[in-house]
Amino acid sequence: MAGAMDLPAKGGFSFDLCRRNAMLAEKGLKMPGFRKTGTTIVGLVFQDGVVLGADTRATEGPIVADKNCEKIHFMAPNIYCCGAGTAADTEAVTDMVSSQLQLHRYATGRESRVVTALTLLKSHLFSYQGHVSAALVLGGVDVTGPHLHTVYPHGSTDTLPFATMGSGSLAAMSVFESKYKEGLTREEGIQLVSDAICAGIFNDLGSGSNVDVCVITKGKTEYLRNHQLPNPRTYVSSKGYSFTKGQTEVLSTKITQLKPKVEVTESDAMEE
Amino acid sequence: MGDSQYSFSLTTFSPSGKLVQIEHALTAVGSGQTSLGIKAANGVVIATEKKLPSILVDETSVQKIQTLTPNIGVVYSGMGPDFRVLVRKSRKQAQQYYRLYKETIPVTQLVRETAAVMQEFTQSGGVRPFGVSLLIAGYDDNGPQLYQVDPSGSYFSWKASAMGKNVSNAKTFLEKRYTEDMELDDAIHTAILTLKEGYEGQISSNNIEIGVIRSDREFKVLSPAEIKDFLEEVE
Numbered sequence: 001m002a003g004a005m006d007l008p009a010k011g012g013f014s015f016d017l018c019r020r021n022a023m024l025a026e027k028g029l030k031m032p033g034f035r036k037t038g039t040t041i042v043g044l045v046f047q048d049g050v051v052l053g054a055d056t057r058a059t060e061g062p063i064v065a066d067k068n069c070e071k072i073h074f075m076a077p078n079i080y081c082c083g084a085g086t087a088a089d090t091e092a093v094t095d096m097v098s099s100q101l102q103l104h105r106y107a108t109g110r111e112s113r114v115v116t117a118l119t120l121l122k123s124h125l126f127s128y129q130g131h132v133s134a135a136l137v138l139g140g141v142d143v144t145g146p147h148l149h150t151v152y153p154h155g156s157t158d159t160l161p162f163a164t165m166g167s168g169s170l171a172a173m174s175v176f177e178s179k180y181k182e183g184l185t186r187e188e189g190i191q192l193v194s195d196a197i198c199a200g201i202f203n204d205l206g207s208g209s210n211v212d213v214c215v216i217t218k219g220k221t222e223y224l225r226n227h228q229l230p231n232p233r234t235y236v237s238s239k240g241y242s243f244t245k246g247q248t249e250v251l252s253t254k255i256t257q258l259k260p261k262v263e264v265t266e267s268d269a270m271e272e
Numbered sequence: 273m274g275d276s277q278y279s280f281s282l283t284t285f286s287p288s289g290k291l292v293q294i295e296h297a298l299t300a301v302g303s304g305q306t307s308l309g310i311k312a313a314n315g316v317v318i319a320t321e322k323k324l325p326s327i328l329v330d331e332t333s334v335q336k337i338q339t340l341t342p343n344i345g346v347v348y349s350g351m352g353p354d355f356r357v358l359v360r361k362s363r364k365q366a367q368q369y370y371r372l373y374k375e376t377i378p379v380t381q382l383v384r385e386t387a388a389v390m391q392e393f394t395q396s397g398g399v400r401p402f403g404v405s406l407l408i409a410g411y412d413d414n415g416p417q418l419y420q421v422d423p424s425g426s427y428f429s430w431k432a433s434a435m436g437k438n439v440s441n442a443k444t445f446l447e448k449r450y451t452e453d454m455e456l457d458d459a460i461h462t463a464i465l466t467l468k469e470g471y472e473g474q475i476s477s478n479n480i481e482i483g484v485i486r487s488d489r490e491f492k493v494l495s496p497a498e499i500k501d502f503l504e505e506v507e
Contacts, residue, residue, distance in 0.1 A: 099367040106339060106363050 012127045038206020040168025041071060041082035042196045043137040044180060045161045046189035049146045049217035050139035053193035054082045055168065055201050056226070057208035064208065070225070072214045076101045076112040078221060079140030080214045081121075084166035085153060086133040093134050097121050114140040114147035118157055126155030135165045141216050168200025168207040175199045186215065194228050201230065279397030293401055294394060297350075297423035300403035301435060304349040306470055307336075308434035308442055309407040310463055311418040315456035315486040316409035318347040318418075319463040321436075321471060322481050337483040337493050341366045343411050344379055345483045345491035349436035350404035350423075358402060362386045379410035383419040383427050391425025405435045411489045438470030445469055456486055464506050477503060 025031065038059040043052045058066035073081045073094035079101070083090025097120045101112045118138055125132055136151040150163045162180045164172040175196040184192065190213055200207040211228035214221065283293040307320035320336050337347045338359045346362070348355040365385045369377040386406065394401045406421040420435065421427040432450045434442035449462045460482065468475050477499035485491045494502075 095371060099371055103363055103367055107360070 013129055013131050038168070038204070038208075039071065039084040039166030040164065040172050040197055040200025040204060040207040041084050041137045041166050042164045042169075042172050042176070042193055042200075043082065043139045043148045043162065044176065044184070044189060044193060045139075045146050045148050046184040046186065048186060049141045049215065050148050051186075051189040051193045052080055052082050052137060052139050052214040052216070053197045054212045055197050055207040056210045056212060057201075057206070058087055059206055067209050068226070070212065072212050072223065074098060075117050075138070076105070076140065078142055078216060079112060079114055079117050079138070080216060080221070080223070081117070081139075082137040082165070084135040084137075089132045089134040090136065093121065093124060093132060094136070097124070111142055112140075113142040113144065114138065114149070115144075118147075118149050118151065121151050122155045122157050125151065125153060130154040137163050137165050139214075139216060141218050146216075164196065164200075166200070166207065168197075168204035171199040171203040172196035186217075190215065190224075190227070198228070198230060281395055281397055282400060283394045291394065291424070294424045297401040297403050298405075301350040301405045301423065302437070302439065304351070304404075304436045306434060306436035306438040306442060306467065307347045307349045307407060308432070308446065308463060308466055309347070309409055309418045309420075309430065310432040310446065310450070310454070310459040311409075311416050311430065312454045312456040312459040313452075314416070315411065315459070315484060316416045316418050317456060317459045317463050317482060317484050318345060318407050318409045319467055319480060319482045320347050320349070321467060321475075322479050324479075331478050335481070335493065337481045339491050339493070340382060340408070341377060341410075341491075343376065343485065343489040343491055344382055344408060345410070345485060345493070346406050346408045347481070347483060348404045348406050351402075354402045354404045355406075358386060358389065358404065358406065361389055365389075376412070378412050378414065379408065379417045379419070380414070382410070383408050383421060387421045387425045387427045389425075390421060390423060394424060407433060407435065409483065409485055409491070411485045411487065411491075416485070434466065441470050442466050456484065460484065460502055461506050464502060468506075475503070476500075 038057055039055060041054045043050060052072055054071035056068045056071065057064055058069040071082055073083055075081050075094060075098045081094050083094060097117055100120055101117060104116065105112055121136065121138065125134060130153045133153050135153055138151060139148045148160055148163060150158045150160065150165055162176045164176065179192055193213055194211050197211045209231050210226045213224040213227040215224065283291050286292050305321040305323055309316065309318040318337060322331065322334060322336055324331055324334065337345060339345050340359065340362050346359065362382060366377045366382055369381065390402050393399045401423040403423065405423065408419045408421065410417050418430050418433065419427050420430055420433050432446040434446060445466050463482065467480055477496040480499065482494045482499055483491060484494060
């Protein structure tokens with residue numbers, strides 16, 4: 001018969017296991033790795049709104065875990081967020097804030113604002129003291145105009161006209177620094193974002209595969225999934241591979257019967 | 273609230289086996305403004321009277337019909353503040369369901385969870401039952417659906433139902449007028465006529481509210497202009 005109201009949520013990082021983990025690490029236990037998104041993510045403000053861009057490679061150390069993952073996450077119909085860092089963290093934190101924004105929209109009856117998403121994200125990340133490894137580029141258009149922000153894992157944010165994050169951020173930023181200007185048109189904005197992402201794809205090992213673009217303007221959002229595919233998969237043979245008998249040398253043979261023989265005997269039926 | 277020494281339930285059985293507090297809650301519902309819902313072949317309509325305590329109240333600031341998810345809406349009869357609390361909780365439950373299953377919550381699930389909350393308040397320490405009955409209208413993969421949830425937490429699926437002051441007349445009227453293959457626009461007309469039956473005074477687009485969900489699965493509260501069009505068609 002516990003109280004009907006929920007207990008207040010206990011947020012923040014739980015330090016309960018830190019001592020145990022430190023002791024285990026001392027004893028030589030290797031901490032498990034996690035999938036990171038390597039990544040090049042970018043955003044810029046153009047004359048009618050914002051354009052976000054991302055590559056589509058997810059890495060697990062030196063291995064490509066996903067050749068075509070989605071790094072541009074939905075926050076609200078007018079707000080999208082690119083995520084770099086640990087894939088699980090960026091997914092979870094953007095889903096959580098997206099859900100909170102939806103509840104807020106119902107409660108207020110208004111379109112969500114980018115600063116609301118920004119504040120929800122940074123408060124959450126700060127309370128976890130950088131352990132939620134999510135580096136985000138948040139962009140959108142609301143009643144107060146177009147906005148672009150970067151959010152760092154420890155909870156700090158920047159407000160910028162153009163931004164890049166991830167391991168490919170330097171490659172992408174070099175493109176932006178040389179070609180960005182105020183008042184870009186939609187086509188120029190998309191082209192510049194694609195160029196920046198391509199710079200990351202080709203010059204950074206942690207980024208690769210395709211270019212995703214998202215254009216947000218007042219009243220309209222276009223998610224251009226796989227806007228560019230500069231790394232098409234070329235297959236060796238469309239017929240597949242043939243492995244004929246005799247190609248592999250047989251050293252020894254042993255046959256084990258898996259199905260034992262079943263004997264059927266006539267007997268009385270079971271009694272009811 | 274649950275931890276104090278005096279946290280015993282206030283809703284207890286009477287010798288005749290009734291939970292008197294729930295009966296009283298139903299009385300509170302019965303003296304609330306009439307609301308009704310009709311399930312058509314291709315959608316659901318819910319409607320309610322919107323009688324304000326004085327002509328000085330800004331009627332645009334009051335919205336009795338609320339959206340719980342893009343494809344589920346709700347209306348009530350009874351105590352407005354209790355309704356607000358339930359709406360808030362239901363919206364949160366719908367979001368939690370989505371976060372857990374990455375599936376938009378089916379209508380039956382949301383009804384079940386809301387009813388569970390209402391039941392909790394009949395069996396928990398230090399709280400009273402909600403003084404509202406809800407009509408939840410939704411459209412999902414199982415088609416159009418209409419559910420009524422009572423303060424006890426019991427719920428039923430209805431083809432058409434009414435609650436509040438004028439419930440018996442409204443239900444009789446609906447029983448006569450309801451047909452299985454009704455189209456949504458007919459249902460809206462029937463809903464308006466049913467409200468008109470029990471309305472003290474002249475109904476207009478400013479003193480009733482209508483919520484509709486069609487096969488596009490988007491719950492919408494009709495604007496006064498849209499209500500006016502339907503009213504004119506009815507007359």
